[in-house]
Amino acid sequence: MDLRVPEQEKAFRDEVRTFLEESLTPEIREAGKMVTSVFAPVKEAMAWQRILNDKGWAAPHWPKEFGGTGWSVTQRAIFAEELVRAETPPLVPMGLHMCGPCLIGCGTEEQQKEYLPKILNGEHFWCQGYSEPGSGSDLASLKTFAEKDGDDYIINGTKIWTTYAHYANKMFALVRTNKDGKPQQGITFLLLDMDLPGITIEPIVGLDEVTEQCQVFFDNVRVPQKNRVGAENDGWTVAKYLLTFERGGQEYAPGLNVQLEKIRLMAEKQQTVHGSLKNDPVWQHKFASVEADVLALEFTEMRIKSALSAGKDPGALSSMTKILGTELLQKVTELRIETLGAQAAIWQPQALVPGDEQPIIGPEYALTAMPHYLNSRACSIYGGSNEVQRGIIAKAVLGL
Amino acid sequence: MNFQLSEEQQMLADSAKRFVRDNHDVEKHRQNKKLMPLDEATWNQFAELGWLAVPFDEEHGGLGMGPLETMVLLQELGEGLIMAPYIATVVLGGGFLRHASDAQQAETIPSLLEGGLQLAFAAEEYERVFTLENTAMKGDVQGGDVVLNGTKSCVLNGDHADQLIVLARTAGEPGDKDGLSLFLVDANAEGVERTPHRTVDGRQGAEIRFRNVKVSDAARIGELNKGYDIARSVLLEGLLALSAECVGSLAVLLNDTVEYSKTRKQFGLPIGKFQVLQFRMADMFIAMEQTQSLLMAATMKLVEGHDDAARAVHAMKAQLGRTGRKIGQEAIQIHGGMGMTDELNVGHFVKRLSAVDGLFGNADVHLMEMAKSA
Numbered sequence: 144m145d146l147r148v149p150e151q152e153k154a155f156r157d158e159v160r161t162f163l164e165e166s167l168t169p170e171i172r173e174a175g176k177m178v179t180s181v182f183a184p185v186k187e188a189m190a191w192q193r194i195l196n197d198k199g200w201a202a203p204h205w206p207k208e209f210g211g212t213g214w215s216v217t218q219r220a221i222f223a224e225e226l227v228r229a230e231t232p233p234l235v236p237m238g239l240h241m242c243g244p245c246l247i248g249c250g251t252e253e254q255q256k257e258y259l260p261k262i263l264n265g266e267h268f269w270c271q272g273y274s275e276p277g278s279g280s281d282l283a284s285l286k287t288f289a290e291k292d293g294d295d296y297i298i299n300g301t302k303i304w305t306t307y308a309h310y311a312n313k314m315f316a317l318v319r320t321n322k323d324g325k326p327q328q329g330i331t332f333l334l335l336d337m338d339l340p341g342i343t344i345e346p347i348v349g350l351d352e353v354t355e356q357c358q359v360f361f362d363n364v365r366v367p368q369k370n371r372v373g374a375e376n377d378g379w380t381v382a383k384y385l386l387t388f389e390r391g392g393q394e395y396a397p398g399l400n401v402q403l404e405k406i407r408l409m410a411e412k413q414q415t416v417h418g419s420l421k422n423d424p425v426w427q428h429k430f431a432s433v434e435a436d437v438l439a440l441e442f443t444e445m446r447i448k449s450a451l452s453a454g455k456d457p458g459a460l461s462s463m464t465k466i467l468g469t470e471l472l473q474k475v476t477e478l479r480i481e482t483l484g485a486q487a488a489i490w491q492p493q494a495l496v497p498g499d500e501q502p503i504i505g506p507e508y509a510l511t512a513m514p515h516y517l518n519s520r521a522c523s524i525y526g527g528s529n530e531v532q533r534g535i536i537a538k539a540v541l542g543l
Numbered sequence: 544m545n546f547q548l549s550e551e552q553q554m555l556a557d558s559a560k561r562f563v564r565d566n567h568d569v570e571k572h573r574q575n576k577k578l579m580p581l582d583e584a585t586w587n588q589f590a591e592l593g594w595l596a597v598p599f600d601e602e603h604g605g606l607g608m609g610p611l612e613t614m615v616l617l618q619e620l621g622e623g624l625i626m627a628p629y630i631a632t633v634v635l636g637g638g639f640l641r642h643a644s645d646a647q648q649a650e651t652i653p654s655l656l657e658g659g660l661q662l663a664f665a666a667e668e669y670e671r672v673f674t675l676e677n678t679a680m681k682g683d684v685q686g687g688d689v690v691l692n693g694t695k696s697c698v699l700n701g702d703h704a705d706q707l708i709v710l711a712r713t714a715g716e717p718g719d720k721d722g723l724s725l726f727l728v729d730a731n732a733e734g735v736e737r738t739p740h741r742t743v744d745g746r747q748g749a750e751i752r753f754r755n756v757k758v759s760d761a762a763r764i765g766e767l768n769k770g771y772d773i774a775r776s777v778l779l780e781g782l783l784a785l786s787a788e789c790v791g792s793l794a795v796l797l798n799d800t801v802e803y804s805k806t807r808k809q810f811g812l813p814i815g816k817f818q819v820l821q822f823r824m825a826d827m828f829i830a831m832e833q834t835q836s837l838l839m840a841a842t843m844k845l846v847e848g849h850d851d852a853a854r855a856v857h858a859m860k861a862q863l864g865r866t867g868r869k870i871g872q873e874a875i876q877i878h879g880g881m882g883m884t885d886e887l888n889v890g891h892f893v894k895r896l897s898a899v900d901g902l903f904g905n906a907d908v909h910l911m912e913m914a915k916s917a
Contacts, residue, residue, distance in 0.1 A: 350884065356883075484908075485673065488743050489697060490741040490743040505669060516897070517659060518881075521880075524882075531878075
């Protein structure tokens with residue numbers, strides 16, 4: 144057991160840094176600094192994806208034959224860390240991280256050839272049609288129905304919390320094709336165009352006044368059966384394949400460390416009657432408490448990488464990271480607004496829109512604090528709420 | 544000991560309840576995507592209902608009431624998330640006017656009672672953790688005048704205000720309680736530059752710059768360099784008022800969450816049937832009741848002049864920060880995606896609680912103040 148970094152990894156890190164230094168445009172950097180969500184401003188995120196794709200780095204986690212990089216687990220982690228450190232806008236994940244892997248694992252060769260290159264170059268902008276108004280935590284109870292008609296399905300129903308549906312030209316969706324038997328067994332995975340007749344998109348304004356989510360309505364929408372991924376009624380298997388593909392999942396610690404460093408700098412600027420807030424024992428105690436949790440998570444994530452590199456199943460460890468990562472992110476955003484006091488209450492969401500020229504009121508570093516705090520409350524709700532995640536640990540890991 | 548409302552207090556609560564029922568204000572928050580002018584219709588209604596007169600002496604045309612009645616009123620208004628700048632103008636502004644000279648009072652109070660005067664307390668400063676003694680903005684004493692230079696931040700109601708109560712350092716260094724002075728300054732005076740902004744809770748504040756603003760002796764409230772005690776006593780009442788309003792908001796958040804959990808079904812059951820959520824809502828309830836208890840403790844101690852009154856007010860503000868965070872976060876989580884929308888009440892109450900925690904010192908600041916006053 145050791146923490147030594149091999150020379151070739153250092154060289155790889157340098158290569159990534161140099162590339163980022165040379166290829167990030169001022170607009171993309173600016174957008175990255177203003178991110179208050181897991182979803183970045185679309186225009187800049189897509190511009191950044193095209194730059195990465197030209198280099199062949201848009202989807203390092205994909206197998207090489209489909210356009211991946213063929214990097215090791217460690218190289219991929221280094222790459223992800225460097226993106227976070229440079230504060231690049233996160234890439235829109237629905238195509239690259241959700242639909243793409245499902246197609247790689249379960250799509251036909253024809254589907255892979257048709258869709259994967261367009262996911263990489265951004266020509267197709269995907270959204271995910273999973274949740275419904277009555278089916279959130281209990282996703283398998285979904286009711287949007289696809290009825291067979293000749294070579295097509297006719298879809299009726301509604302999807303909600305469909306991130307960026309108002310920007311998307313494609314959707315991958317779970318629909319019900321069989322109402323009998325276990326709910327998981329009557330679900331089919333379909334690909335569809337967002338401009339089909341019968342689709343209506345209603346944007347939902349979030350409490351941060353940003354429109355990320357939408358509700359999508361289907362009124363007799365006709366989708367060819369060849370757009371099905373996997374077998375009919377076997378869509379649950381396709382959706383679950385994603386979990387296998389991204390085993391180990393997203394890494395949270397690098398981003399959290401970047402945030403903590405920023406908070407430390409902010410605290411240094413705040414004056415108490417005894418000097419800088421950074422030297423205030425109460426603040427230090429709070430900061431250190433979060434820092435300790437982040438350090439622990441960093442090494443939990445390293446244990447996962449180590450297991451994966453050795454070809455082992457990290458199992459229980461990866462079930463924990465969604466809970467830990469999201470709740471620590473929430474803690475970090477909370478620490479930030481607490482560090483800023485009343486300055487965090489100044490509300491100027493227009494200043495977060497890339498290209499806005501109006502002068503900022505108050506310290507610029509306070510600008511994203513409150514929107515990020517508010518937006519991050521969603522992290523413990525989406526992608527399987529943290530209650531559902533704890534249920535999985537209790538059942539699958541602890542055998543309860 | 545008697546924790547029942549008097550007949551007068553009950554009438555005040557009832558009229559506020561009716562007002563909230565008829566004017567529930569969340570819709571205003573939802574439309575409020577830009578800076579709003581003062582809602583004069585609502586303010587005039589406040590005047591007609593006599594609410595602007597609550598904390599003023601009868602000799603000034605007031606109702607001669609105090610923090611207890613303010614608590615009763617604001618707790619009800621908090622349930623409706625009513626945005627009118629009552630705390631800025633009546634509780635804080637009015638509080639300072641009670642310490643003002645006869646001439647200042649004659650010039651301001653009648654107009655305030657009629658609804659024709661807005662006030663704001665300019666206290667917070669950028670990059671300074673708020674306590675009164677941490678005030679750094681300079682007032683240079685030049686003969687009989689004082690010249691103000693510097694910037695005040697996050698001034699609630701700052702852009703609507705006709706007069707500002709400015710806390711400035713006329714002697715000593717940040718950390719000194721001595722050397723603070725208070726001035727009643729015309730908001731449109733030469734050298735006063737206001738930049739209005741929205742606050743996260745849908746209200747409005749302002750950054751206010753003072754460039755060589757000359758104020759005379761007559762503009763001072765209290766003695767030169769001895770403003771701390773007045774500022775502190777008014778601030779304590781302001782903190783109580785903010786807390787009372789937010790306790791009303793906590794009750795709504797809890798109630799909305801419990802009701803939602805009874806109707807929202809997942810896995811074939813209302814989610815309120817799941818023990819994990821039941822325990823968390825029970826904890827929300829306990830936290831809310833504890834906060835209500837502290838509110839009553841602090842208010843009665845302050846009104847009756849107990850030695851530990853200030854300590855109880857600091858406890859209250861700290862508890863509000865922590866409880867507001869906990870109940871707000873749980874309310875969103877239990878509402879799921881719906882809790883993240885602009886459409887439901889939940890987010891608007893959470894944003895109000897988040898703003899209030901940051902104002903005039905957050906939970907950490909007030910726990911330390913409490914510890915120091917032990």
